[in-house]
Amino acid sequence: MNNFIIVSGPTGVGKTDFVDRLYSVLAHPYEIINADVGQLYEPLTIGTAKPLYKDSAIPHHLFDVLKAPTSYTVSQWREQVVSIMHSLWERNVIPVIVGGSSFYISSLFFPPMAASPEQQLPVSWQNKSSLDLWQELDTIDTERARLLHPQDRYRIERALSLWYTQGKKPSECIPVFLAPGTCHFYYLTRDVADLYTRINERVLIMLEQGWIEEVRSLDDHWKQFLLEKKLIGYPDIVKYIAAGEDSVRDELEAVISQKTRNYAKRQLIFWRMLKKKLENHDPHGNFIKKIVELNLTGEGDNGSILEQLIDDSVLFKSF
Known part of the structure; x- marks a missing residue:
């Protein structure tokens, strides 16, 4: 078996x-x-x-x-x-x-x-932010929208494509x-x-282990990809590095910890x-x-x- x-x-x-x-x-x-x-x-x-x-x-x-x-x-x-x-x-x-x-x-x-060939993304979507698209999805299918991060553009676009090409709410599609x-x-x-204590401690340990240096060593193509991909913490570090001396590391740690806790909450849901x-x-x-x-x-x-x-x-x- x-x-x-x-x-x-x-x-x-x-x-x-x-x-x-x-x-x-x-x-x-x-x-x-x-x-x-x-x-x-x-x-x-x-x-x-x-x-x-x-x-x-x-x-x-x-x-x-x-x-x-x-x-x-x-x-x-x-x-x-x-x-x-x-x-x-x-x-x-x-x-x-x-x-x-x-x-x-x-x-x-x-x-x-499977995405069908006719599921082409409207050109107008390219000019909209991920948050704008998420809000559009939220008006169409709140149940599906609440499971997606407002910056998860790939899945937001996929859900909207299903609605606009097949007239089906993603949350109602029979799996x-x-x-x-x-x-x-x-x-x-x-x-x-x-769990939240462990998350806070882990973020601190990661930063002490050289997380910022890991991101700093990447080329611009990787950094742009990380901004778009929205892997927890990475976009924040890219922005932190770009801000230079004006950035405050303690604030970075707090932001990443909060986003990680929010992510854990969504995972449990x-x-x-x-x-x-x-x-x-x-x-x-x-x-x-x-x-x-x-x-x-x-x-x-x-x-x-x-x-x-x-x-x-x-x-x-x-x-």
């Missing part, structure tokens, strides 16, 4: 540490597949909290695969991931998909609608459930105060909706063998979460 594991959760929750603990409980060989959009890009390491995968005994896939500042669609990611999953299954290896990019995770179960295999889904959470959709589309657990939310607050190295993983590992022996 083609089984796979997903480990997801909001930014800063501790996904990397959790996956490291799988090594001690899984009796079956496994390899890790990246589901974090920022970690696809080779030059972006500190600000994406990229794991030290090159030093790991476990093979990792889809890290540092993009050398140039170019976009990578959800469809492209899903196609590559499914291909990797099948190659691992042929070797009797469990794919473990790790990351917090919500639309990537969702696409494994609900493949994105096609097409899971690539049987999934054991672990979604990691923490108490809000705990998306997770609750995805969990409900998965349970509705697979009520008997034919494809979603396990879907569970694990609160890591108060967990040490030997807490009940690890005990649950040990119990679950019995399932994986039959993979």
Whole structure:
């Protein structure tokens, strides 16, 4: 049977540490597949909290695969991931998909609608800001708009295209459930105060590790790409560098921390909706063998979460 594991959760929750603990409980060989959009890009390491995968005994896939500042669609990611999953299954290896990019995770179960050739973007949109387009979407489909960041231009344009070319509200489109295999889904959470404290501390650590210098070393093409891509923190650092001596580092830290906390909040909202959709589309657990939310607050190295993983590992022996 083609089984796979997903480990997801909001930014800063501790996904990397959790996956490291799988090594001690899984009796079956496994390899890790990246589901974090920022970690696809080779030059972006500190600000994406990229794991030290090159030093790991476990093979990792889809890290540092993009050398140039170019976009990578959800469809492209899903196609590559499914291909990797099948190659691992042929070797009797469990794919473990790790990351917090919500639309990537969702696409494994609900493949994105293919863009039709006639879905050309109106020229007038080029003269509108991302916020203007988001507000337009909000008047059409508030439910969809509230799941998108006002600067997420790619998904905003995609949603508007669906409305204007097919007359369908994106939130009302019936998703096609097409899971690539049987999934054991672990979604990691923490108490809000705990999560926000971790986020604030992580932003500070990243800045101390040289996040600003990482961005400063990039050429202008990368910096422009980061302004458009809106990966958390990177656009703010690009602007900070451009402002020169007048910039205040403490303000930068506060802004990035706030935006990261807001992002984590959106991730949690998306997770609750995805969990409900998965349970509705697979009520008997034919494809979603396990879907569970694990609160890591108060967990040490030997807490009940690890005990649950040990119990679950019995399932994986039959993979």
